[in-house]
Amino acid sequence: MAALPHNLQTxxxxxxxxxxxxxxxxxxxxxxxxxPEGxxxxxxxxMDLYLRRNRQDSGEQQSVIWAKFCAQYLPATVERCINLPxxxxxxxNAVEDFLLDNAWMNMLVAVQHTPYFNRYFRSSSPVADPGKRFPQVLAERFLTLAPRLEHEISRSSPGHPGRQERSKFVAAKSLLILGTLLxxxxxxxxxxxxRQLVARLSSFLRRWKTRHHGxxxxxxxxxxxxxxTARIPRPSPAPDPPSEPPVKPMRKPCSLPSCPVRDNLQTCGRCRTVRYCCIDHQRAHWEHPGGEHKLKCHETLY
Structure with a gap:
């Protein structure tokens, strides 16, 4: 699919x-x-055109494509995003723009909701090691560009009418993926x-949440x-009163839609993104109308 027709709908x-x-x-x-690189x-x-075209399909159709991409190419995408060419x-100025607005970054934003994305950034496999560095790399890049983004967002430029909205989009996209990673x-x-990075980041976020409220x-x-900021311990003049034990979040049930069982679930040995209460329900879900698991189940290196 090299050539892009003018009408993406076809x-x-x-x-x-x-x-x-x-x-x-x-x-x-x-x-x-x-x-060519460069x-x-x-x-x-x-990449913007590719993503625009695929957004015309249903969420389920997109998720099948994203699952396969993440299973095969997510580690390499993160690696390229860290080591930009x-x-x-x-x-x-062009280099600064490229830090946060590039094809690899846009792809990560598109697939951040997938189970494979979740698995990769939680994985202890050496293949996923770049993912452990990526939040800090992304935060540092954002802070490099944040003063300029803040300036461009705060005022419109007659010579560049779309610059203000583009800067808002780049800033929001970067913060969205950083929040997901954390x-x-x-x-x-x-x-x-x-801690120093968190303090600098917090300064911008505090201003922006007020300035761009709504x-x-x-x-x-x-x-x-x-x-x-909620997880950074603050000194307290008096010991905190004893608190009740935290309520454990409710576990997701068996992946077979009709099964409510939540305990003693076993993970699919191939994709490791879904769990079942028994082998019969795994088989039933594999043959379930629509073939959701069959279409999204892929082996990975992580």
């Missing part, structure tokens, strides 16, 4: 392999399918992020600010 959905080729994670013999504006623009002839981690944010950027800033 284009078949882009597959996991199409996205992998676009991101330079696999080769393709199709003419024009691969974008032509990153073209790669990012085409900066073209040597770019000016400093929530998925088994470690607390203060362990993942150095819009998405303000909402995501407020949620992330609460998340990273």
């Amino acid at each position: 284009t078949p959905a882009f597959t996991a392999s199409d996205f992998a080729v676009l991101l330079g994670l696999r080769e393709s013999a199709a003419p024009g399918a691969q974008i 032509n990153e504006y073209a790669r990012t623009s085409r 900066f073209p040597a002839d770019w000016d400093p 929530r998925l981690s088994r470690l607390e944010p203060r362990v993942l992020l150095p 819009v998405f950027l303000g909402a995501i800033s407020g949620r992330l600010h609460f998340f990273i």
